[in-house]
Amino acid sequence: MANSPPAAPSVQFIDIRADQAGQRIDNFLITLEKGVPKSRIYRALRKGEVRVNKGRIKQTYRLQAGDQVRVPPLRVSEKVVITELSESLTDALESAILMEDDDILVINKPAGLAVHAGSQIQLGVIEAMRIIRPENRFVELVHRLDRDTSGCLVLAKSRAALLNLQQQMKASETDKRYLTLTRGKWPAQENIVDLALQKNSLSSGERMVVPDINGKKSKTLFEVKQEFSGCQLVTAKLYTGRTHQIRVHSASQSHPVAGDEKYGDREFNKHLRQYGLKRMFLHAWQLSLKHPISDEPLTFNAELPDALKDVLKQLEKQ
Known part of the structure; x- marks a missing residue:
């Protein structure tokens, strides 16, 4: 994996393509400058540091094909940019592709790989796929999975596909199902958990999601x-797509997810390590949606990773 040296911050001039037209300037900048605080982006817009066709614009301005956008240096310090992947990661991602056409790419995301880079993460799925598919000028995440969660992840290869798929998910028109191993015995074969969730930040700076009316x-x-x-091995069907939803909902019922270091049970996790569990047992097993362009119904199934299959085999022996 090759790293390029940090470049000195400089002003960028970006010509807007037809497939980029229609989006708000603030959203364009947030996507372009991943990792930069939104407050910094909005401050640059207010102060006129960002310009379109040499003129000041509001954050609600919608880009048009042919616009030239002036983007000032927004990062306090430049991050190392990864421009080449290891052969093993390239092979792993290529073999994980469940379906690909001109509009969408669906992969069985490996556990341990973040979906995008962050403050402590140099490389995620989206950055890796852009390196693997340099011919595709547009590759964006449609939704997210936790770093330790494996399974079905959808990427859009056109802006039209991205907007359509995001709208399907917002309107709960997709069907997302996960496989998870949880502590104890649920009271019934089918169990609905309907609890509102709120993101909180602890004094330590850690971000937690908690049930909150x-x-x-x-x-x-x-x-x-x-x-x-x-x-018990259970399937979890999401009717909404909140951060850490399955993990918090299951823990709220005293049935935490096995291997969950954040919301789980320490003794339960320790017990399951005897059976070979070295990660969180949460896998995005099945995803159903409509093709964003053809409207064809599609269902994707991501096979449970061998490491999790082996845990179940060890449990069966007991």
Whole structure:
């Protein structure tokens, strides 16, 4: 994996393509300058540091094909830019592709790989796929998965596809199902958890999601598939897509996800390490949606990783 040296911050002049037209300037900058605080971007817009066709614009301005955007240096310090992937990561991602056409790319995301780079993460799925597919000028995440969650992840290869798929998810027109191993025994075969969720920040700076009546509406269906000693394999169907929804909803019912270091049970996690569990047992197993261009119904299935299959085999022996 090759790293290029940090470049000195400089003003960029970007010519807007037809496939970029229609989006608000603030959203364009947020996508362009990942990792830069939104407050910094909005300050640059207010102060006129960002200009379109040499003129000041408001944050609500919608870009048009042919516009030239002046983008000032926005980062306090430049991050190392990764321009080349290791052969093993390239092969792993290529073999993880479940479907690809001109508009969408669906992969079975490996656990441990973030979906995008962040303050402590130099490389994520989206950056890696842009390196692997340099011919595609547009590749964007449609939704997210936690770093330790594996399974179905959808990327858009055109702006029209991105907007359509995001609208499907916002309108709950997609069907997302996960496989997870949880502590204890659920009270019924099917269990609905309907608790609003709110993001909180602790004094340590850690971000947690908690049930809160003033939070965002959230709903999950947990269905028991297989029972083991002290735990159950369940499917979780998302009716909403909140951050850490499955993990918080299951923990709120005293059935935390196995291997979850944030919301889980320490003793339960320690017990399952005896059966070979070295990660969080949460896998985006199935995703159904409509093709963003043809409207064709599509269903994707991501096979459970071997490491999680092996844990289930060890549990079955008990």
